[in-house]
Amino acid sequence: MKIGILKTDDVRKELVGEFGEYPEMFADLLRDQDPGLEFNTYEVQHGQYPAQIDEVDAYLITGSKTGVYDDKPWIPPLMDFVRKLHDEKKPTIGICFGHQLIAQALGGRARKSDKGWGLGVHTYEMQETPNWMSEPAPNFSLLVTHQDQVDELPPGGRVLASSEFCPMAMVQVDGHMLSFQAHPEFTKPYSNSLMELRRKAFGEAVVDKGQESLKNDIHENAVARWMLEFLRK
Structure with missing residues (x-):
């Protein structure tokens, strides 16, 4: 399987040498x-997109320091591309900003939360176990860095997992889009x-508080398996 990564931000220059880019x-x-997965990266923040939507099998939208509601020239074209992915029923994963972007582009809403920043390890309770998930769990924990949240689902969206801090933490839209507010790709050293x-x-x-929470377990590998199961179903 070949996955197209829609890159919406750069790792801070002070950290990229040690941790790499997203x-x-x-x-x-x-x-x-x-180990057999292939990846293409598209710098959508600089206007780079695939020549054809089917040059990869699935897409993944990264996190970003930018808000989906910010007045940045690259955001409207990316929303248009997300709507095209939706129309074509292309398997797509959204992470953090990508999670919020899918909601915003498809008729939901993301905004800055009055709960403030979420940092460190957060735990989510499963609200629904979809039939594509071969290793269901009652809850899972991942690393987070966010102030924005989805607060209104798009049509066809349903909440799969939530927490008190983030009620719409894992969302599926129809059968082809899956998104997470948290960051399965983050490691504890990077988060710290x-x-x-x-x-x-x-x-x-x-x-x-966030650094103290790093003592808790995270389940990035289980979530990675869910992501791949979803893309392949």
């Missing part, structure tokens, strides 16, 4: 489950370094 993080995560780098922006107390 497409590398996703490739590492998913190739741990299937990002929190430390942005300590003043996030706030001391929020960072301290």
Whole structure:
């Protein structure tokens, strides 16, 4: 399977040398489950798109520091492309910004949450077990860095997992789009370094709480298997 990564941001320059860019993080995560996967990266933040929608088998939209509601010239074309993916029923995964973008592009809504920043390890309760999921679990934990959230589902969307902090944390739209607010591609060292780098922006107390949560387990490998199962179903 060949996955097209729609890259919507760059890793902070202070961290990229140690941790790589987002497409590398996703490739590492998913190739741990299937070493035969192939990836194409499209710098959609710079206007780069596939020449044909079917030059890859599926798509993955990365996270970004940008909000889906921000006035950036590259966001409307990306929303148009997401609508095209939806019309063509192309298997698509959205992560963080990608999660919010799918909702916003298809008639839902994402906005800045009044709950503030979510950092570190968050746990989500499954609300529904879809039939494509071969290893269901009552809950799972992943790393997060977000202030924006989806607060209105698009038509055809349903919540698969949620938390008190993030009620729409894992969403499926019809049979071909799956999105997560959390970051299965993040590692604990990367999350810790990002929190430390942005300590003043996030706030001391929020960072301290987030760093303390790194003691908890995360289930990135199980979620990676879910992602691949969904794309292949």
